Amino acid sequence: MPDFRDVFSVAYAAGLDGAGWLQQRRLEAAEAVGTAELPSAAEEEWRYSPVAKLSLEAYLPAPSGGTNGAAGAGDLLGSLRDRWGVLSALVVTFDGHLVSTQITPAAAAAGLAVRPLGDEPEPAGALGGVLGEPSDVFGLMNDAFCSAPVLLEIPRGARLTDPVAVVNVVSAPSLAVFPRLSVVVGDGAEAQVVNAFLSGPQEAFVVPVAELTVGPAARLQYLTLQELGPQAVGIEQTAATVASQGHLAIGLAAVGGGYARSRVDCTLSGRGATGDMSAMYFGDRDQVLDFRTFQNHSAPDTNSNLLFVGAVEDRARSIYSGLIRVGPEARGTDAQQTNRILKLSEGVWADSVPNLEIENNDVRCAHASSVGPIDEDHRFYLESRGVPPDVAERLIVEGFFGEVRGRLPVQSVAAGLDEVVRAKIGPGR
Amino acid sequence: MSQLSVEGLAANAAGEAILHGVDLQVSAGEVHAVMGPNGCGKSTLAHVLAGRHGYTVTAGRALLDGRDLLTLSPFERARAGLFLAMQYPTEVPGVKLLDVLGASLRAAGRSPVAADLEALLSTEAERLSVPAALLERAVNVDLSGGEQKRGEALQLAVLRPRIAVLDEIDSGLDVDALRAVARRIEEAPTEGLGVLAITHYTRLLGVLRADRVHIMIRGRIVASGGPELADELERTGYERWDRPAPAEVAVKLGRSF
Numbered sequence: 001m002p003d004f005r006d007v008f009s010v011a012y013a014a015g016l017d018g019a020g021w022l023q024q025r026r027l028e029a030a031e032a033v034g035t036a037e038l039p040s041a042a043e044e045e046w047r048y049s050p051v052a053k054l055s056l057e058a059y060l061p062a063p064s065g066g067t068n069g070a071a072g073a074g075d076l077l078g079s080l081r082d083r084w085g086v087l088s089a090l091v092v093t094f095d096g097h098l099v100s101t102q103i104t105p106a107a108a109a110a111g112l113a114v115r116p117l118g119d120e121p122e123p124a125g126a127l128g129g130v131l132g133e134p135s136d137v138f139g140l141m142n143d144a145f146c147s148a149p150v151l152l153e154i155p156r157g158a159r160l161t162d163p164v165a166v167v168n169v170v171s172a173p174s175l176a177v178f179p180r181l182s183v184v185v186g187d188g189a190e191a192q193v194v195n196a197f198l199s200g201p202q203e204a205f206v207v208p209v210a211e212l213t214v215g216p217a218a219r220l221q222y223l224t225l226q227e228l229g230p231q232a233v234g235i236e237q238t239a240a241t242v243a244s245q246g247h248l249a250i251g252l253a254a255v256g257g258g259y260a261r262s263r264v265d266c267t268l269s270g271r272g273a274t275g276d277m278s279a280m281y282f283g284d285r286d287q288v289l290d291f292r293t294f295q296n297h298s299a300p301d302t303n304s305n306l307l308f309v310g311a312v313e314d315r316a317r318s319i320y321s322g323l324i325r326v327g328p329e330a331r332g333t334d335a336q337q338t339n340r341i342l343k344l345s346e347g348v349w350a351d352s353v354p355n356l357e358i359e360n361n362d363v364r365c366a367h368a369s370s371v372g373p374i375d376e377d378h379r380f381y382l383e384s385r386g387v388p389p390d391v392a393e394r395l396i397v398e399g400f401f402g403e404v405r406g407r408l409p410v411q412s413v414a415a416g417l418d419e420v421v422r423a424k425i426g427p428g429r
Numbered sequence: 430m431s432q433l434s435v436e437g438l439a440a441n442a443a444g445e446a447i448l449h450g451v452d453l454q455v456s457a458g459e460v461h462a463v464m465g466p467n468g469c470g471k472s473t474l475a476h477v478l479a480g481r482h483g484y485t486v487t488a489g490r491a492l493l494d495g496r497d498l499l500t501l502s503p504f505e506r507a508r509a510g511l512f513l514a515m516q517y518p519t520e521v522p523g524v525k526l527l528d529v530l531g532a533s534l535r536a537a538g539r540s541p542v543a544a545d546l547e548a549l550l551s552t553e554a555e556r557l558s559v560p561a562a563l564l565e566r567a568v569n570v571d572l573s574g575g576e577q578k579r580g581e582a583l584q585l586a587v588l589r590p591r592i593a594v595l596d597e598i599d600s601g602l603d604v605d606a607l608r609a610v611a612r613r614i615e616e617a618p619t620e621g622l623g624v625l626a627i628t629h630y631t632r633l634l635g636v637l638r639a640d641r642v643h644i645m646i647r648g649r650i651v652a653s654g655g656p657e658l659a660d661e662l663e664r665t666g667y668e669r670w671d672r673p674a675p676a677e678v679a680v681k682l683g684r685s686f
Contacts, residue, residue, distance in 0.1 A: 376482050377519045381518070382521065383502065384479050384504075385533050386507035386536055387536065388536045401523070
């Protein structure tokens, strides 16, 4: 019986390009992949997940060497400019290869550095410094097979006015890619970063890892855009750490994928740090959207405000599971967690599981979740004003997303989500 | 000329009979007031006419220009020309009043271009002393009771229905706002509007001139008359009418014997 480890092997890792330190790192992780087990839904972190149904042996690794995707990247660039407006920098990976890195002169002058890690001396902690040891086989696979890791550095005091966009495109059928991004924002610096994942209509396996380091009094707005194709499987992890008085806003917009999972861990490690999270998701047909969040307060006077808002339609499923942990040292913590799900069809299924682990008494923690269909009173009110039922439903769904859409980081890019949601709601409404 | 004709309307809410055969006729250009004590079925009448969920019609008809509203969806009733100003207008998070009115006008074939819609809305907002900012806000969300009621009156003015049911439009409004709303309603009948104003107090009738006054007790209209009926009510209160009908007395007496 074929096993994904036959292909995603030490030999494959050894064939990937890169500096010695990176190759060494990959080989160690590839060894570990060889003996790792797929997670089971019996584990709390994978509860309700259809992980057992994945057939990883169906995917192919990206061929080493060049790609002809550079031309496609040029077209993409133009269309993204229309959608997103002015960018400080654009980094494109195409079928697992880094094909384009562009920085505006203004951003370069402000100090922004985009560093492909394949051919650099090892920058301390750029990989694994925030995430630590991977907690599952997917994290290990990213460590082992990330072909083009990229580091974004925003040095101390630098302020970027326009967002940096990293766009990861998968075009070849059945391809497995392992995008890897590290963002380091220095003391008092400010930046906005978008990390986007797109794939075509065919099968794809997309396993990204992102690590975010927000320095003292620094500010980072970070938005993950998941617009994978309907056959794609996406298993994404974002890990962040925020230093004293730093401010991080992590956003997640998830509309694509057959099975798409996002795990976001945010550790508030310095006094007065803030780590907010927001997500907007919409699943239809047979999509399964799976979210795990960890608000980890390990310093005094830290704040985290989480708002996840999603809709599921047809036979789609959504899973949300979130943990707030307040360590004994984190007095004065203020942590909020809200999850709202709108069920637009009878056949959908949505889970929402909040968890609290609090080891200090001087804290303010609250969680709330709601799962339900469109409120009949809302529908009646609009219809009784002469709004047709299909339009009323569309207005209500758009309105349901309004608050979180306004709260997502990188608003210039998040604004484009209105169109995406409208398309999801469909012309029938 | 439009006419709402309610005939023998009976309805249940949560399995309990609330309306026991209501008859009313409201023609374009007329203002009718339905008055009654708490719990007499006034709001049920308003909701049943508009088609709100949670009620079951057990008998009767409600014809608007010959079409039985009771067979139509809430949207179709609105399209037929019915408007309900709610006693407690529903908060609809994230949905702007501007978008609601735009969608409704488009559905009615009054497809205004954006500039015309804006002009229409700002004119009406001014007439009702509604701050234009209200249009950009989510419908009824975080508004005071008075702002909500002015919003309802604004919608009435913009949507130009044939028949408007006003459920306690005066509650929550201060005197000035009440006058502005009443003035707007009184101006409307020249456009051919029929009004069914449901109210608990005679206060509304101090500013809104009613052509006909109906008194509703325990799910029935027990008295109808001209404006003088409201004056009488002001003097005597509802108690005079709030007694079981002779038939019910007979039944009760029969039971107790």
